[in-house]
Amino acid sequence: DTGVSQDPRHKITKRGQNVTFRCDPISEHNRLYWYRQTLGQGPEFLTYFQNEAQLEKSRLLSDRFSAERPKGSFSTLEIQRTEQGDSAMYLCASSSGTSRTGSYNEQFFGPGTRLTVL
């Protein structure tokens, strides 16, 4: 399967614990995005990387959240001291970046990691 993969698919944790999620983008894609989706809502942007550089972070990304993409390939999203409000689906997407014409390049989403904080 050459699509975006995420691990784990499900994570149940107790409040106050730290969790880390991994995303493996489509191999030739240089842009990687993290989104969060809660029940009944559309996905909300968290952050994105171009290669290893983190270029934008949402105000939703509190200081308990950190994302890395050290070698410009896979990415990790860590949540420290989890809270019940962190329960959501965390989606990763990748794209090949902006074309020379400036047109949009489709973002392909992974299956997501569903986090439940008890």
Add this chain to the structure above:
Amino acid sequence: RKEVEQDPGPFNVPEGATVAFNCTYSNSASQSFFWYRQDCRKEPKLLMSVYSSGNEDGRFTAQLNRASQYISLLIRDSKLSDSATYLCVVTGGGNKLTFGTGTQLKVEL
């Protein structure tokens, strides 16, 4: 006010019906517009891009009105397999996607 607003539905329609979804966006600087489809407990997938000139893909027609900041999706001859949540999406050119809450469609026999 949300950046992208949609009626959450659900829209319950019989098979073969025509159904239309609407969406409004608040940022007049938005540059690209899309409809994504999301099946229950699955990831969103691009359904189609939306252009001012309108575009059609089989039974699906999308339209953009920049002056009114309004996007529409029309599904003709709806099938059971069209049951899903349809997400209106805009981007300001930086590739960051801004999603609406989604409109749920249920096509029934």
